[in-house]
Amino acid sequence: MASKSAVPPRQRARHLGPERRRPQVLDAALRIAVEHGIGAVTVAAVADSLQVTRPVVYSCFADRVELLDALLTREENYLIDSAFVVLPRRRVEADEQVFVEGFQTLLTTVAARPDSWRLIYGNPDPALADRFGRGRTMAVDLCTRRLRPTLAAWGTADAERKLPAMVEQWVSAGEGAVRTLLAEPQVWTPEDLGAFVGAATYRALRGA
Numbered sequence: 001m002a003s004k005s006a007v008p009p010r011q012r013a014r015h016l017g018p019e020r021r022r023p024q025v026l027d028a029a030l031r032i033a034v035e036h037g038i039g040a041v042t043v044a045a046v047a048d049s050l051q052v053t054r055p056v057v058y059s060c061f062a063d064r065v066e067l068l069d070a071l072l073t074r075e076e077n078y079l080i081d082s083a084f085v086v087l088p089r090r091r092v093e094a095d096e097q098v099f100v101e102g103f104q105t106l107l108t109t110v111a112a113r114p115d116s117w118r119l120i121y122g123n124p125d126p127a128l129a130d131r132f133g134r135g136r137t138m139a140v141d142l143c144t145r146r147l148r149p150t151l152a153a154w155g156t157a158d159a160e161r162k163l164p165a166m167v168e169q170w171v172s173a174g175e176g177a178v179r180t181l182l183a184e185p186q187v188w189t190p191e192d193l194g195a196f197v198g199a200a201t202y203r204a205l206r207g208a
Helices: 018-036 043-050 054-057 062-083 096-112 114-121 126-154 159-183 190-205
Strands: none
Touching: 018 043, 018 062, 018 114, 043 054, 043 062, 062 114, 062 126, 096 114, 096 159, 096 190, 114 126, 114 159, 126 159, 159 190
């Protein structure tokens, strides 16, 4: 009598069109990248994670290169979009509360999607550093355009010369806050850490 296999046959995945399946594929690729590194992201690994066959993944992305590019583009855009919450558009003469609320909102997005931020800040892969380095450059440009009129409203002396250093201080404060929240989620809440870092950043920039 033939022995039965100990491994149950893979069940047929519930049919979803490629447009609906792509976010699931990217989420699975993100989990693999965070846990095992970007090199571990393959079509086979993603299929195994989702418990589907490889053709299901191939129906969404032509190959591993296209899959990785889509994943990195999505996370890069998420990083850039998150920069918009740090300083509201219509508040030129920003006070301390504006900075506090901005950092709290930023850290709330981190808490909602921690794996996205772990990929950005917790992976030493050179390809990721290069990709998100471009994203950081765009975030710095955005912050520069936001902070310049604020410094003018504050009456900051020698503002144009100080602007690049102050933007770097602001962006670095945000990156540090993100890393702290990811490393110590039981110690800080987004609200507490945002209040602390936002107030400190405002005072540092306002007193320059």
